[in-house]
Amino acid sequence: MSLRAKILTHxxxxxxxxxxxxxxxALALSRLPSDHPDHRVEPIPxxxxxxxxxxxxxxxxxxVQRWEEEGxxxxxxxxxxxxxxxxxxxxxxxxxTYSAGLGHYLPEAYSxxxxxxxxxxxxxxxxxxxxxxxxxLRLPPIYTPPGLAAHGAxxxxxxxxxxxxxxxxxxxxxxTNPIGPMAYAWRIADAAIRADERAEGIKRGxxxxxxGPGPEWxxxxxxxxLAYLRAESxxxxxxxxxxxxxxxxxxxxxxxxxxxHQALERNLQSYRRTRDTVDGIEKGAGSVxxxxxxxxxxxxxxxxxxxx
Amino acid sequence: xxxxxxxxxxxxxxxxxxxxxxxxxxxxxxxxxxxAPRPSHAYIPPIPSAADTQVKPAEDTRATATSPxxxxxxxxELIARxxxxxxxxxLGANWIYRGQKxxxxxxxxxxxxxxxxxxxxxxxxxxxxxxxxxxxxxxRPTILYPVWQGMAFGLGAVTALMGREAAMxxxxxxxxxxxxxxxxxxxxxxxLLETKSGVxxxxxxxxxxxVLEEFRDDELEHLDxxxxxxxxxxxxxxxxxxxxxAGCRVAIKVSERV
Numbered sequence: 295m296s297l298r299a300k301i302l303t304h305x306x307x308x309x310x311x312x313x314x315x316x317x318x319x320a321l322a323l324s325r326l327p328s329d330h331p332d333h334r335v336e337p338i339p340x341x342x343x344x345x346x347x348x349x350x351x352x353x354x355x356x357x358v359q360r361w362e363e364e365g366x367x368x369x370x371x372x373x374x375x376x377x378x379x380x381x382x383x384x385x386x387x388x389x390x391t392y393s394a395g396l397g398h399y400l401p402e403a404y405s406x407x408x409x410x411x412x413x414x415x416x417x418x419x420x421x422x423x424x425x426x427x428x429x430x431l432r433l434p435p436i437y438t439p440p441g442l443a444a445h446g447a448x449x450x451x452x453x454x455x456x457x458x459x460x461x462x463x464x465x466x467x468x469x470t471n472p473i474g475p476m477a478y479a480w481r482i483a484d485a486a487i488r489a490d491e492r493a494e495g496i497k498r499g500x501x502x503x504x505x506g507p508g509p510e511w512x513x514x515x516x517x518x519x520l521a522y523l524r525a526e527s528x529x530x531x532x533x534x535x536x537x538x539x540x541x542x543x544x545x546x547x548x549x550x551x552x553x554x555h556q557a558l559e560r561n562l563q564s565y566r567r568t569r570d571t572v573d574g575i576e577k578g579a580g581s582v583x584x585x586x587x588x589x590x591x592x593x594x595x596x597x598x599x600x601x602x
Numbered sequence: 603x604x605x606x607x608x609x610x611x612x613x614x615x616x617x618x619x620x621x622x623x624x625x626x627x628x629x630x631x632x633x634x635x636x637x638a639p640r641p642s643h644a645y646i647p648p649i650p651s652a653a654d655t656q657v658k659p660a661e662d663t664r665a666t667a668t669s670p671x672x673x674x675x676x677x678x679e680l681i682a683r684x685x686x687x688x689x690x691x692x693l694g695a696n697w698i699y700r701g702q703k704x705x706x707x708x709x710x711x712x713x714x715x716x717x718x719x720x721x722x723x724x725x726x727x728x729x730x731x732x733x734x735x736x737x738x739x740x741x742r743p744t745i746l747y748p749v750w751q752g753m754a755f756g757l758g759a760v761t762a763l764m765g766r767e768a769a770m771x772x773x774x775x776x777x778x779x780x781x782x783x784x785x786x787x788x789x790x791x792x793x794l795l796e797t798k799s800g801v802x803x804x805x806x807x808x809x810x811x812x813v814l815e816e817f818r819d820d821e822l823e824h825l826d827x828x829x830x831x832x833x834x835x836x837x838x839x840x841x842x843x844x845x846x847x848a849g850c851r852v853a854i855k856v857s858e859r860v
Contacts (some may be wrong), residue, residue: 488740492738503729504696504726504729504730504733507733507736509745511743512745590708
């Protein structure tokens with residue numbers, strides 16, 4: 295295993311206490327038992343982390359990806375003897391319990407998933423001199439609350455100069471990646487359904503022709519991803535307030551896990567009803583098509599025999 | 603296996619425009635090789651006959667149940683494209699034959715219906731096998747599944763309603779493009795089958811190559827059948843073949859990505 299992989303793997307037990315931070319990566323090997331072959335006495339220095347993971351958001355993102363892979367592995371290794379909603383629910387419940395293990399750091403995972411791949415910025419255009427002179431005008435504030443000393447107004451030119459100086463002449467545009475959390479839920483739904491697909495084998499149509507995977511491959515995953523995301527959103531709620539003399543333990547399980555499981559059960563029942571409805575419509579369409587073909591062949595036979 | 607010369611192989615000569623194309627000298631469905639095990643039987647074993655009482659040892663399921671984990675992202679993408687487009691292609695072939703069967707039945711041509719049904723049976727086996735390969739390698743199927751279903755059925759139905767020769771010309775054009783395409787895929791798989799750093803390739807990869815070779819041979823046999831049944835006597839054969847061939851190539855390019 296490479297050093298990068300070792301650090302990421304040994305960081306996972308520290309996530310409930312240190313969250314998805316560079317400090318977690320730095321302490322990953324030093325927090326191991328001293329007799330562990332990967333144990334290091336000192337935390338990993340920043341220079342090594344920069345070399346292995348890059349700077350900025352790359353390191354927390356790598357940590358989130360490793361955490362996600364660790365959660366999906368048990369689902370991919372499982373292959374049910376018979377596909378069923380109960381098996382699917384069991385896998386997703388286990389996955390919810392795994393997410394709840396992060397405690398109150400789960401929202402940080404979502405924020406990292408929602409972060410854009412790279413920072414977006416536009417260059418601040420060079421402003422002609424007459425306009426720059428105008429922007430340097432300092433106008434007094436329109437209103438000063440009583441009791442507060444009037445402070446010097448900030449000119450627009452000074453503000454733009456400050457922003458340009460801090461960001462290398464570019465204006466940063468804060469964006470989010472809304473697909474990030476949905477892609478995360480999609481990967482979980484995909485892993486959960488795949489175990490059933492392996493056990494299911496091949497579906498056959500009325501002419502013994504193999505059926506699928508058609509649009510239902512995508513629709514089933516999207517539906518299940520949304521059902522899971524709605525259930526896991528319960529884990530993102532703030533913890534209830536405790537009495538003043540009590541605090542939450544360091545590795546306190548998420549108190550909303552039970553409500554998340556109930557939500558998952560309700561969502562999966564809706565998913566099963568929708569799937570059964572779609573299956574019924576498809577079978578009905580197949581029957582209608584078969585009847586129309588029979589009718590068309592009958593009419594064709596009548597037409598061919600009309601002068602006999 | 604031997605190199606086939608232009609004179610011995612019926613069908614469009616552009617198939618032989620590539621000097622490195624190697625084709626088997628036998629037909630995979632000939633009586634001499636009917637009992638030989640085929641690579642796709644690893645996924646869908648043949649139905650055992652009543653006389654078959656020999657107990658077979660348990661087979662290694664790694665080749666059919668697991669996927670390689672040591673591939674680079676480019677290699678994974680290559681496998682995904684191969685499986686996706688082949689599954690889409692077999693789906694198209696199934697629905698073309700379904701349309702041809704319907705169109706021939708409308709014309710009252712029971713002989714063509716019977717021939718189309720025979721060719722359709724092998725395409726059903728191909729599609730079922732590709733479904734299992736797609737599940738094994740966790741490949742995303744093409745999102746245009748219903749579009750290909752409708753277009754393929756329409757193509758098969760229209761050419762069958764045009765006449766027996768037109769239906770065979772459609773089969774000839776499609777199987778020509780598919781045969782070339784399978785050959786390109788087999789060539790592109792070769793680097794993945796080499797031993798790297800003393801590690802042998804995952805058993806699913808040689809099996810995938812074997813399956814592609816088997817399916818290529820089957821498609822070329824259908825091509826032979828279509829030519830023998832009068833494909834080249836179809837009215838407007840050149841134009842029909844060109845249009846269908848171009849459409850197949852576009853569908854292949856689109857299915858690899860979408």
